[in-house]
Amino acid sequence: MELEELRKKIDQIDARLVELINERAEVVVEVGKFKRRSGSVPVYAPDRETQVLSKICELNKGPLPDKTLVAVWRELMSGSFFIERPLRISFLGPEGSYSHQASMKKFGQSVDYLPLADIRGVFDEVARGQCDFGMVPVENSSGGGVVETLDAFLETRIMICAEMEMPIHHNLLAKCRLEEIEKIYSKPEVFAQCRNWITENHFEGKIITEASTARAAELAAQSDNCAAIGSSLAGRIYGLNVLYEKIEDKPDNVTRFLIISSRDTPKTGDDKTAIVFTTPHKPGALFDVLGVFDKYDINLTRIESRPNKTRNWEYHFFADINGHKTDENIIKALEKLHDRTIQVQILGSFPRYTGETD
Numbered sequence: 001m002e003l004e005e006l007r008k009k010i011d012q013i014d015a016r017l018v019e020l021i022n023e024r025a026e027v028v029v030e031v032g033k034f035k036r037r038s039g040s041v042p043v044y045a046p047d048r049e050t051q052v053l054s055k056i057c058e059l060n061k062g063p064l065p066d067k068t069l070v071a072v073w074r075e076l077m078s079g080s081f082f083i084e085r086p087l088r089i090s091f092l093g094p095e096g097s098y099s100h101q102a103s104m105k106k107f108g109q110s111v112d113y114l115p116l117a118d119i120r121g122v123f124d125e126v127a128r129g130q131c132d133f134g135m136v137p138v139e140n141s142s143g144g145g146v147v148e149t150l151d152a153f154l155e156t157r158i159m160i161c162a163e164m165e166m167p168i169h170h171n172l173l174a175k176c177r178l179e180e181i182e183k184i185y186s187k188p189e190v191f192a193q194c195r196n197w198i199t200e201n202h203f204e205g206k207i208i209t210e211a212s213t214a215r216a217a218e219l220a221a222q223s224d225n226c227a228a229i230g231s232s233l234a235g236r237i238y239g240l241n242v243l244y245e246k247i248e249d250k251p252d253n254v255t256r257f258l259i260i261s262s263r264d265t266p267k268t269g270d271d272k273t274a275i276v277f278t279t280p281h282k283p284g285a286l287f288d289v290l291g292v293f294d295k296y297d298i299n300l301t302r303i304e305s306r307p308n309k310t311r312n313w314e315y316h317f318f319a320d321i322n323g324h325k326t327d328e329n330i331i332k333a334l335e336k337l338h339d340r341t342i343q344v345q346i347l348g349s350f351p352r353y354t355g356e357t358d
């Protein structure tokens with residue numbers, strides 16, 4: 001077939017696609033009306049999102065890869081938010097941070113974004129209702145837990161409604177040449193993830209910690225002999241050159257993010273529940289708690305401790321368990337935990353991230 005004819009065919013299909021997409025949007029308008037009437041279903045429904053994306057991947061027979069269709073449907077869903085009610089998402093800024101990248105990946109182009117100066121601010125704006133959702137990093141595959149996020153959960157009543165993972169590639173960004181660098185700005189977690197590269201290049205004495213990688217890039221852009229470690233997006237936004245790409249120690253460096261909100265998510269059948277508990281200061285206290293998970297056949301995917309800031313050498317334990325808080329074995333286990341801990345709190349149930357709908 002001649003090129004002209006092939007393109008005509010594409011034009012005809014596009015016209016049908018536009019019609020179909022808007023037919024879908026008309027139904028979303030009705031969903032929006034329903035949600036406003038009921039008042040109990042959130043505009044962003046992570047359980048339904050998982051269902052929609054899984055179905056799209058199941059239906060896809062190619063030749064397009066699943067990731068292309070997922071990207072298209074993520075933007076369609078971003079448009080759905082716009083139709084139902086414009087959403088506002090806060091993240092650890094400034095613009096160009098990894099949290100910004102993660103937010104765009106999750107919520108797309110049709111929502112409002114609010115960059116904030118620290119992680120605690122993201123929690124506070126969601127708690128005050130100024131933002132519908134917040135995107136916060138919670139752990140990195142090599143750097144471990146993000147303490148600001150864990151501590152903020154102890155000090156606010158915010159829930160987790162979804163989780164996601166994003167590969168993180170760090171770049172050395174600067175206006176100057178490598179030999180001219182006198183200071184390198186970045187976040188403590190990022191320096192930890194690039195430790196080998198920093199040591200090999202003798203930069204240990206030159207590192208300065210900042211609240212975010214984007215703030216680091218902003219500072220490097222204001223100086224003739226300072227560099228930053230951050231995303232290539234930050235480099236583009238602040239006009240810095242990429243002197244070195246992918247300087248992280250582990251090429252499969254991944255950060256897990258949480259989407260926080262005033263409520264969590266209904267059961268999908270493949271969920272996780274995050275809890276935090278405080279054990280009494282006595283031998284075997286943690287062992288007792290872990291025994292409960294074992295008894296009820298609950299898989300613990302993560303456990304991490306943070307100091308209890310009022311009494312020395314006492315700890316809060318953050319745990320992620322597989323299952324939803326409405327599952328019978330989890331209800332029973334949590335009842336038992338009440339007897340064996342000083343306090344236990346559910347931070348939220350949400351769809352388990354599998355990477356299948358990325």
Ligand SMILES: C=C(O[C@@H]1C=C(C(=O)O)C=C[C@H]1O)C(=O)O
Pocket residue numbers: 028031043044045046048049052076077080081084
């Ligand atoms: C349309 C809805 O609202 C949002 C948009 C969705 C979509 O466009 O498919 C899916 C889930 C929600 O995040 C819904 O809840 O069904």
